[in-house]
Every structure is written in C-alpha cells, then in structure tokens.
Amino acid sequence: MSGREHQYGTTVTWTGNQGTGTSGYKAYSRDLEITAPGKPPIPGSSDPAFRGDPARYNxxxxxxxxxxxxxxxxxxxxxxxxxxxxxxxxxxxxxxxxxxxxxxxxxxxxxxxxxxxxxxxxxxxxxxxxxxxxxxxxxxxxxxxxxxxxxxxxxxx
CATH class of the missing domain: 3.30.300.20 (K homology (KH) domain)
Known part of the structure; x- marks a missing residue:
C-alpha cells in the first residue's frame, strides 16, 4: 500500500460497575462510553440479546x-x-x-x-x-x- 497513513484513536470506558464489578454474569451492566478528543461521547452497551441496554449503541x-x-x-x-x-x-x-x-x-x-x-x-x-x-x-x-x-x-x- 502506498500513499499516506492515517491514525485513529478512541477511548472506550466501561461505566457499568454496579458496585460489585464482574462478580457474576448478572452483577454488572454492559454500559460503556466511547470518546475521542474534541468529540461528544457516544453511549454504548452490548446488544440487548447479550444483556445490553437497548437505548445505547452496540x-x-x-x-x-x-x-x-x-x-x-x-x-x-x-x-x-x-x-x-x-x-x-x-x-x-x-x-x-x-x-x-x-x-x-x-x-x-x-x-x-x-x-x-x-x-x-x-x-x-x-x-x-x-x-x-x-x-x-x-x-x-x-x-x-x-x-x-x-x-x-x-x-x-
């Protein structure tokens, strides 16, 4: 591949600790937040089929x-x-x-x-x-x- 190279970076932060971390499969939320410098955060989760929040992007x-x-x-x-x-x-x-x-x-x-x-x-x-x-x-x-x-x-x- 010739030409220019472009770099991209994001930060994905798990926000679903409900007090006991991943102490059990049902003990935590799959919620996360995606950020990149200078951009609004994107609320994420897993697909609802995998215990995710249907109001968030998976x-x-x-x-x-x-x-x-x-x-x-x-x-x-x-x-x-x-x-x-x-x-x-x-x-x-x-x-x-x-x-x-x-x-x-x-x-x-x-x-x-x-x-x-x-x-x-x-x-x-x-x-x-x-x-x-x-x-x-x-x-x-x-x-x-x-x-x-x-x-x-x-x-x-």
Whole structure:
C-alpha cells in the first residue's frame, strides 16, 4: 500500500460497575462510553440479546453505521466532482450476524439501501453508477471479510 497513513484513536470506558464489578454474569451492566478528543461521547452497551441496554449503541450497530456512513461520504464526494447534485440521502442499512454454538460469531453480510434524491436535470444513470465506485473506495467496506451489498434507489426532484 502506498500513499499516506492515517491514525485513529478512541477511548472506550466501561461505566457499568454496579458496585460489585464482574462478580457474576448478572452483577454488572454492559454500559460503556466511547470518546475521542474534541468529540461528544457516544453511549454504548452490548446488544440487548447479550444483556445490553437497548437505548445505547452496540458494536454491531456501529459497524453497520460505519459501512453506511463511509459509503455515503464517498458517494457524495463522487457526485460533487462529477457534477451530480444530491439534495437528500438516507440509508436504512441492515446487517446480519450469525452466532456460533460456543457464543462467538461473525457478520455474514450487510445491505446498504440508500435512497438518493437528485436535483432536476441530474444524470440518474451516472448517479447509479457512482454507487459502484463509492463501494470500491469505501475504506470500511474494503476492510471487512463479508459481503456488503448496495441496493440504491434514485429519485429526481
């Protein structure tokens, strides 16, 4: 790999000690806080299936969101430099994770479903093709070992 290298850092702090630490499986909360310098904290937990707080983001939510956000940001960039004006973008992404009998597991796929609105006169065929290019450039999609599919819908205002 040639080119620049970028570094990222976060701090994950467990905030779920309810007085007795991890003295038992049900004795502690899975709550955590994710921070990075100069950014607001993100409240996290485990998935509710694993005794987590459903009101907090879990790592699986954040993985799916990372894939969606990376694709969107590349797509918007490519549209901007290609003369295509996007006026709205929403993605209802979904991931599937399989759990092994021993409690481990892995994601088996993620589907991105961007709904893109273009300004009048935009080239919808070119806008559609840019999803493929964005997918190929997405740093996160290039880093995972499962398929990430894109099922885009494009509308012109």
């Amino acid at each position: 790592p699986e939510d954040m993985l799916v969101a990372s894939l969606s956000a990376c694709h969107m940001l590349w797509y918007l960039h490519l549209c901007a430099v290609s003369g295509i004006t996007v006026t709205a973008y929403t993605d209802e992404a979904a991931g599937t994770m399989g759990e092994d009998a021993d409690g481990g597991g892995r994601f088996t796929d993620v589907v991105l479903r961007p709904q893109v609105t273009l300004a009048p006169g935009s080239d919808s065929a070119k806008a559609e093709a840019l999803h493929h290019e964005a997918h190929g450039k997405c740093f996160i999609a290039n880093s995972v070992n499962f398929p990430v599919r894109v099922e885009a819908q494009i509308t012109i205002e």
